[in-house]
Amino acid sequence: MNEVWLxxxxxxxxxxxxxxLRGDTATGTDAxxxxxxxxxxxxxxxxxxxxxIFDYGASDDGLYY
Numbered sequence: 001m002n003e004v005w006l007x008x009x010x011x012x013x014x015x016x017x018x019x020x021l022r023g024d025t026a027t028g029t030d031a032x033x034x035x036x037x038x039x040x041x042x043x044x045x046x047x048x049x050x051x052x053i054f055d056y057g058a059s060d061d062g063l064y065y
Contacts, residue, residue: 002035009054017051021064035064 007018021035039056058064 012054016054018065023063032064 003020003022005018005020007016008014009016021031036056039053042050043053043056056065
């Protein structure tokens, strides 16, 4: 299960939604691949009804965002 948090982007200086792949889910490569596919697919959409993707990846400790 993923989590979505309200966050502040320091570089963009604005409020953003931060989606995280929970640690217990991130252990499976299928979940990580699906998470990355979702980020890539959503980044190609442009509509006022779809959130914009600014970045995705993993932190140094393996937390996918």
